[in-house]
Amino acid sequence: MLAMDYRGPYRVRVEQKPMPTIQHPEDAIVRVTRSCICGSDLHLYHGMVPDTRIGMTFGHEFTGIVEEVGSEVKNLKAGDHVIVPFNIACGKCHFCQQGLFGNCHEANPEATAVGGIFGYSHTAGGYDGGQAEYVRVPYADVGPTKIPAGMDLDDAVLLTDVVPTGYQAAEMAGIKRGDTVVVFGAGPVGIMAARCAWLFGAGRVIVIDHVEYRLDFARQYCPAEVYNFRSVEDPVFFIKKITDSLGADVCIDAVGGDAAGSAMHTLLGTKIKLEAGAATALHWAINAVKKGGIVSIVGVYGPTGNIVPIGNVVNKGITIRANQASVKRLLPRLIDHVQAGRINPKALITHKVPLEEVADAYHIFSAKLDGCIKPVLVPSSVDRS
Amino acid sequence: MQQRIDPTTVVGWGVDADPANDPTYPMRDVSRDSKGGLDWQRPTLQPEQVEVLRSTEHNRRPAVYGTSTPPSGLSGAIRRRAFRKSEGKWSHWLMLLAADRINVIEGIGDDLMHGRVPNIPGEMGIRSEMQHNMPGLIRKVAVTGAVLAVIAALVRSSPHSSTRNRY
Numbered sequence: 001m002l003a004m005d006y007r008g009p010y011r012v013r014v015e016q017k018p019m020p021t022i023q024h025p026e027d028a029i030v031r032v033t034r035s036c037i038c039g040s041d042l043h044l045y046h047g048m049v050p051d052t053r054i055g056m057t058f059g060h061e062f063t064g065i066v067e068e069v070g071s072e073v074k075n076l077k078a079g080d081h082v083i084v085p086f087n088i089a090c091g092k093c094h095f096c097q098q099g100l101f102g103n104c105h106e107a108n109p110e111a112t113a114v115g116g117i118f119g120y121s122h123t124a125g126g127y128d129g130g131q132a133e134y135v136r137v138p139y140a141d142v143g144p145t146k147i148p149a150g151m152d153l154d155d156a157v158l159l160t161d162v163v164p165t166g167y168q169a170a171e172m173a174g175i176k177r178g179d180t181v182v183v184f185g186a187g188p189v190g191i192m193a194a195r196c197a198w199l200f201g202a203g204r205v206i207v208i209d210h211v212e213y214r215l216d217f218a219r220q221y222c223p224a225e226v227y228n229f230r231s232v233e234d235p236v237f238f239i240k241k242i243t244d245s246l247g248a249d250v251c252i253d254a255v256g257g258d259a260a261g262s263a264m265h266t267l268l269g270t271k272i273k274l275e276a277g278a279a280t281a282l283h284w285a286i287n288a289v290k291k292g293g294i295v296s297i298v299g300v301y302g303p304t305g306n307i308v309p310i311g312n313v314v315n316k317g318i319t320i321r322a323n324q325a326s327v328k329r330l331l332p333r334l335i336d337h338v339q340a341g342r343i344n345p346k347a348l349i350t351h352k353v354p355l356e357e358v359a360d361a362y363h364i365f366s367a368k369l370d371g372c373i374k375p376v377l378v379p380s381s382v383d384r385s
Numbered sequence: 386m387q388q389r390i391d392p393t394t395v396v397g398w399g400v401d402a403d404p405a406n407d408p409t410y411p412m413r414d415v416s417r418d419s420k421g422g423l424d425w426q427r428p429t430l431q432p433e434q435v436e437v438l439r440s441t442e443h444n445r446r447p448a449v450y451g452t453s454t455p456p457s458g459l460s461g462a463i464r465r466r467a468f469r470k471s472e473g474k475w476s477h478w479l480m481l482l483a484a485d486r487i488n489v490i491e492g493i494g495d496d497l498m499h500g501r502v503p504n505i506p507g508e509m510g511i512r513s514e515m516q517h518n519m520p521g522l523i524r525k526v527a528v529t530g531a532v533l534a535v536i537a538a539l540v541r542s543s544p545h546s547s548t549r550n551r552y
Contacts, residue, residue, distance in 0.1 A: 008489035011508040024431040024449050050481035051464065053454040054492035072429065090448065092425050098414040106428055109450045111472055112442040116449070122438070123481075126451030138449045139428070174409040177402055198395045201402030205390070223395065225387045242386060273482060294409075304478050323411045333401075342397035363510025369517040 002379065003057045003132030004358045009047030010366070012359050017057070020128065020136035025072035028140035030064035030084065034157035035130040035355075035377045037365050038086075039187045040300040043257055044121060045362055048270065048277055048302060051110065051122040058119040059377075060086035061160040062130030063153060066140075075141045082144040084137055085327030086161045088116030088125065091142035102324030107138065113303060115324060123303065131358060133379045145331050148339065155338050157376060158188075158345035163334050165298050165325040166192025169252045170200050172321035173296035178203035179249035182239055182288060184281035186214035186226070188348050188374045189298060190254030194222040195343060197252075206248070208235055208284075210260055213371050221347060229261055239288040247290035255281035256299025268307065276302030283308050289318055297322035351375040352384050438468040460488035 005015040020029055041058050043049050066080045076082065089096050090106035107116025108125035116138070119129015128135065137144060147156045166189050175181060181197040183190050186209035197205045205224040209215050215226040232238040240247055257269055257277015261284075269278030277300075285295045286309050295318055313320065337343040350373045353361040361375045378384045392398045419425065428448040435455040439446055456464045467480035496503045514522045 007492055007503065007508055011503075011505060013504070013508045023434070023452060025429050026449075047485065050478045050485065052485055053456075053460075054488045054495075055454045057453065088449070090428050092428060094419055094423075094425060097417045097419070097425070099417075100411055103411075106448040109437050109439045109443060109447050110468075111440050113472055116447075116451075122451070122454075126437075126453050128451065128453040136452075138431075168410070171401075171406065172409050172411070174407050175402075176404070176407075177399060196401075198392065199397050199399070199401040200406075201392075201399040203392055223390055225390065227387075273479075302478070303472065304475055319408075321409055321411070326411070329410075337397070340397075342400065359508050359510045360513035361510075364513045364517065367510075367514070367518065367521075369513060 001133040002355055003128070004059065004355070004377075006044070006052065006056045006058060007054060010045065012045065012058075012362050014356050014358055017132070020134055022068060022070045023136060024138055025070040026139050026141060027070040028066050028073055028076055028137045028144065029068040030082065030135050030137050030144075031067050032062050032064040032130050032133060032135055032379055033081070033382050034063045034153055035059045035132075036061035036157055036160075036162070037131070037361055037375045037377065038161055039189060039258075040120075040256065041362075042366050043277065043300055043302075045366060046258065046270070048257055048273070049121045049123055050302065053122060056119070056121070057128040057132050059129030059131030059135075060118040060120055061157060061162065062118075062135065063147065063157045063160070064130070064135065066144075067134065069140060073140045076144060081147045083147055083156050083159050083331070084118070084130065085143040085145075085164075085331070086117055087143065087324065087327055088118065088127065088138050089142050089328060090139050096142070099326055099329045100323070101143070101326045101328040111303070117324075131355065131377055133355070133381065143328055145328075148335055151335070151338065152346055154346035154349055154376070155344075158348065158374075159331060159334055159338070160327065161325065162188045162192055162348065162374070163338075163343060163345050164327045164330045165189050166254070167196045167330060167334060168323070168325040169193035169254060169296050169298040170196040172323070173197070173200075173250040173252055173294050174321070175200035175202050175250055177201035180204040180206070180243055181250045181252065182206045182208060182248040182285075183224070183252045183254055184208050184285055185254035185299065186211060186218045187254065190252070191218050191221060191348065191373070192343075192345075193252050193254050193298070194218060194224045197250075198222070199337070199342065206239070206242075211368055214373060217373060235261070236284050236287040243290070247288055247293060249290060249293050251285035251289040251293070251295050253281045253285045253295065253297045253299045257301045259299075265307070275306045276304040277306065279306035279308050282306065286312050286318060289316070291316045292318070294319045294321060298325070348374040349376050353377055355379045438464060441469070441471045458488075458491045460484040460491055463487065
């Protein structure tokens, strides 16, 4: 089968690889129909995530048709077309039982701090991902959800990560009616977080980024007030100025370790790797939120450490909420939002690319070329329309 | 300053507003908290058919694991050593990052041993760069060329090279 193949920082290609096989009685083998490249895949692509091995296949946002199931799979059968959450979760452990499906304790031998994630290095369990024609899906009875009749495949594939992560960013932020919400990052997750902030009753939604075409999209899609941090000099001071000097009720970090905007964080976090990614957005979020406010983090950082103003967290009495999205928990509500027309995920998709052109798709997304917001890979055997 | 948006004009405004969402997810759910440690009914264990490195912080191997790219070569040896240290140690992660970089060289070596010269520009998406950012590509090539020229000039003018030239 064809699959994406990681060769080193900024280098990927497609390869012929062996077909995945059932390794465990709760496995399914899924034929991929759509597979996105996620902003967090770029952290892998940029060589920022430890234990990312040469030859691995990335991809944690995918839909597919079940080809084969293991002996203990009861809820799925061959032919089912499924949304596969990016978390691998057993459904039985201490954490899954509490709805913390992003924190399963039975899916990742390599780390206790990270759950199992498809195609996301050995730090997340060493699973090959869905940027391939076929993929092995463990715990197939727990995560995968049948795509509702009539749902567009392009909407469905964004329910695997982008929509739940954006929604959970807003949910974790504890937004109250009338709150001012600042979202750092106008990538797909930031745009979705800003869109979902309105669902929770925000009174004002502001998006901060430096990529003009993405800010233009966010202005229309969310909708939101948008500001380019390169044109305001000091984004924290600017946010204070437009919020009566108090700061925002809620700040959401939807950027993670690839942030621009601070020479210090860029040097330490992305160039010489002494920080676990450039924590610029988180730094700004802590400083721009009001006293007693909430900072919600869904941006991805590495496992080591970051320089952030933790003293301000203490002095301002800030609450920090963060987690990987618990996709399984959120899917019923989000499917309802999509079907009711309150969220239009597929509008984020700007590029549909054959799997064979994966190297170009990664470069276009990473370098923010051609107005790219969300690229989706489609195996050549699947209809792209 | 941009014009404020009237929230009531936004589709779906407030449909999920819930005063009870405080404190928010993720929270420990005491009603479902077993309090008994590792006492849940475990899934069937996946047979161990490839080498799996296990965090020292797991006192038993989780039931399933990925079979992608088991450790091998020099990078694999460094990874095995890294996994003797716990996740809380920076050295654990820095050794893994070092192994990743060595693994890149191993990957190129592996390609060459199989008679394949890796198409590195292609793997870096040069086709899309040419299509969408030709001025940027020309700039990168020019800067890289200039840096290489400076390095070459420095090497040529170093005392070591002139000494060697005298003999």
